[in-house]
Amino acid sequence: MTRKKGAPRISSRLKSSKAEQIFSAAEAVFLDVGYGAASMESVAARANVSKSTIYGHFENKQMLFDAIIRRRAEPIFGGQDVPLATADIRQRLLDLATSYVMTMLSPGAVSMYRAVLAEASQQPDIGQAFYLAGPTRAQRQLNDYFGALAERGLPKLGAADAPLVADLFMSMLAGDSHVRALCNQPPDEVLFSKICAMAVDLVMTRYS
Amino acid sequence: MTRKKGAPRISSRLKSSKAEQIFSAAEAVFLDVGYGAASMESVAARANVSKSTIYGHFENKQMLFDAIIRRRAEPIFGGQDVPLATADIRQRLLDLATSYVMTMLSPGAVSMYRAVLAEASQQPDIGQAFYLAGPTRAQRQLNDYFGALAERGLPKLGAADAPLVADLFMSMLAGDSHVRALCNQPPDEVLFSKICAMAVDLVMTRYS
DNA sequence: GTCTATAAGAGGATAGAC
DNA sequence: GTCTATCCTCTTATAGAC
Numbered sequence: 001m002t003r004k005k006g007a008p009r010i011s012s013r014l015k016s017s018k019a020e021q022i023f024s025a026a027e028a029v030f031l032d033v034g035y036g037a038a039s040m041e042s043v044a045a046r047a048n049v050s051k052s053t054i055y056g057h058f059e060n061k062q063m064l065f066d067a068i069i070r071r072r073a074e075p076i077f078g079g080q081d082v083p084l085a086t087a088d089i090r091q092r093l094l095d096l097a098t099s100y101v102m103t104m105l106s107p108g109a110v111s112m113y114r115a116v117l118a119e120a121s122q123q124p125d126i127g128q129a130f131y132l133a134g135p136t137r138a139q140r141q142l143n144d145y146f147g148a149l150a151e152r153g154l155p156k157l158g159a160a161d162a163p164l165v166a167d168l169f170m171s172m173l174a175g176d177s178h179v180r181a182l183c184n185q186p187p188d189e190v191l192f193s194k195i196c197a198m199a200v201d202l203v204m205t206r207y208s
Numbered sequence: 209m210t211r212k213k214g215a216p217r218i219s220s221r222l223k224s225s226k227a228e229q230i231f232s233a234a235e236a237v238f239l240d241v242g243y244g245a246a247s248m249e250s251v252a253a254r255a256n257v258s259k260s261t262i263y264g265h266f267e268n269k270q271m272l273f274d275a276i277i278r279r280r281a282e283p284i285f286g287g288q289d290v291p292l293a294t295a296d297i298r299q300r301l302l303d304l305a306t307s308y309v310m311t312m313l314s315p316g317a318v319s320m321y322r323a324v325l326a327e328a329s330q331q332p333d334i335g336q337a338f339y340l341a342g343p344t345r346a347q348r349q350l351n352d353y354f355g356a357l358a359e360r361g362l363p364k365l366g367a368a369d370a371p372l373v374a375d376l377f378m379s380m381l382a383g384d385s386h387v388r389a390l391c392n393q394p395p396d397e398v399l400f401s402k403i404c405a406m407a408v409d410l411v412m413t414r415y416s
Numbered sequence: 417g418t419c420t421a422t423a424a425g426a427g428g429a430t431a432g433a434c
Numbered sequence: 435g436t437c438t439a440t441c442c443t444c445t446t447a448t449a450g451a452c
Contacts, residue, residue: 018435034326036244039427048241050437055429057435111329118242118326120392127391130310135387155406163398164406175379179343184328186266191372206413226417247445258419263447 002042019057021047027068031111035119039169062123067110069116069126073133076108082188089153090204096145097173097196100138104174105192110181142190149207167204172199227265229255232415234262235276239319243273243327270331277334279323284316297361298412304353305381305404308346312382313400317342318389350374357415365415373411380407 025047029038040061044051058064086092103109112134120127146166150159157165173196181187233255237246248269252259264273294300311317320342328335354374358367365373381403389395 014404016435033330034244036242036326039329040426040429052427052430052438053436111221114329117390118244120390121322124392128393131388131391133395135384139384145288148266160424161406164402167384168403168406168410171381171383172376172379175383176347176375177260180339182325182328183339183343184332185339188391194372195376198369198376202376202410202414206410249445260420260448261418264417269446289452290426386444 015021015096016057018047018049018053021049022054022057022130023068023071025031025049025078026064027072030065030068031072031108031115034115035061065115065119066123066126066129070133071113073130074137076106076112077103077134077137084096089149089208090200092145093169093200093203094196096142097169097199098193100142100170101173101177101192101196103138105181105187113178139166139170144172154204155208165207169199171203171205215407224265226255226261226275229257230262230265230272231276233257233277235280238273238276238355239316240322243269251327258400273323273327274331274334274337277320277338278341280316280320281338282345284314284320284343285345286313297357297416298408300353300403301377301408301411304350305377305407308350308378309381309385309400309404311346312386313395318369321386321390347374347378350378359393362399373415377407377411380410 026038026043029043029046032038036094040054042052043053043064047054056066058067085097097111112130115128118128143163143166146157146162146169147159150157150162175195177192177195230251234246234251237254240246248259248262251272252262255262260274266275294303303340311409320338324334324338351371351374354365354370355378358365358370383403385395385400385403
């Protein structure tokens with residue numbers, strides 16, 4: 001990918017310190033108050049930098065937001081380090097489920113959802129970039145696993161149905177809890193484990 | 209509830225025509241571009257009214273947004289007129305599922321989700337008001353039905369589990385399709401019916 | 417109640433010195 | 435590359451006439 005005019009000008013040897021300051025400051029501000037309410041002034045203040053320094057690194061406000069989303073979506077949604085040790089399908093699914101729920105309800109993920117969805121109708125690209133870098137990342141992981149289970153592990157699960165089952169499984173986990181979090185409603189920690197257990201139970205009962 | 213200063217001054221006999229114009233204009237603007245990008249100027253222009261007229265009816269921009277969300281959430285999410293004729297549980301669940309999916313993915317619902325979630329961290333009240341008037345409305349309906357099924361219809365479904373199953377059932381239906389819609393990704397109409405069918409199948413297999 | 421006109425200020429973006 | 439100072443537009447909100 002060639003470097004476009006206005007893209008971050010980062011030294012090839014070491015990321016500029018200022019650029020790093022701007023990145024993390026903008027990240028905090030945008031994810032905290034959202035794109036609209038965030039001002040370049042407040043980003044500059046938080047980064048201990050002048051506004052024109054920001055414009056030296058990023059073409060404009062939209063490009064800055066875009067860069068932040070693309071940079072942060074992957075680490076937030078890709079950090080699913082689930083122990084693969086166990087061969088017990090039920091336990092494995094439960095581990096995956098718990099990890100996924102924790103990821104989706106983490107403050108960082110919730111803030112990013114809010115910020116991106118708000119801008120999705122104005123900047124169509126940002127919606128797609130986020131969806132591909134974020135939610136689909138976890139989906140692919142689970143798709144692969146259910147695909148494997150279709151061949152060996154869950155006898156009643158046809159290979160053709162595997163992706164759909166993976167989709168429904170994940171949807172059960174986030175679902176209402178996710179909407180509640182996005183709406184700023186208090187979480188119900190006890191409920192999470194019940195949901196995970198029941199989602200696993202539904203799938204296991206149907207396909208094993 | 210007593211009328212607070214700045215609240216809409218609506219004649220007790222008939223809603224003022226101007227107030228109605230402002231309401232529907234603001235609704236269109238806010239849901240189209242979101243709270244931040246919407247200006248009182250554009251609302252006034254769309255309503256064929258001056259800005260000061262708006263401020264005569266609503267205290268400020270936030271209160272106007274608040275009034276619109278509360279007024280619109282109910283009709284958008286409460287319009288679940290599902291035919292109750294059939295006694296066939298499977299068919300009944302499929303009808304409920306289809307109706308729910310169509311509601312959640314309708315342009316009005318998607319726009320409202322976007323607008324509200326964007327403001328949820330700034331105006332905590334709006335998140336709660338929306339959640340109670342919108343999503344929970346459909347939930348209660350389904351909760352009641354699953355409660356009834358627990359007593360008669362689905363022998364393996366305990367009354368204590370009914371609300372949780374209702375929750376998971378709905379989560380499966382909206383789930384990823386909803387997130388995709390919010391991210392402005394194109395919908396997959398064929399997928400919807402598959403999802404509904406499989407969600408019903410999962411529940412029926414486990415509890416009947 | 418409604419309008420025109422305007423105050424008051426914030427925000428994005430840039431010019432020019434260093 | 436970075437800063438200070440500034441431009442200009444847009445926005446919320448109000449004052450005062452009718």
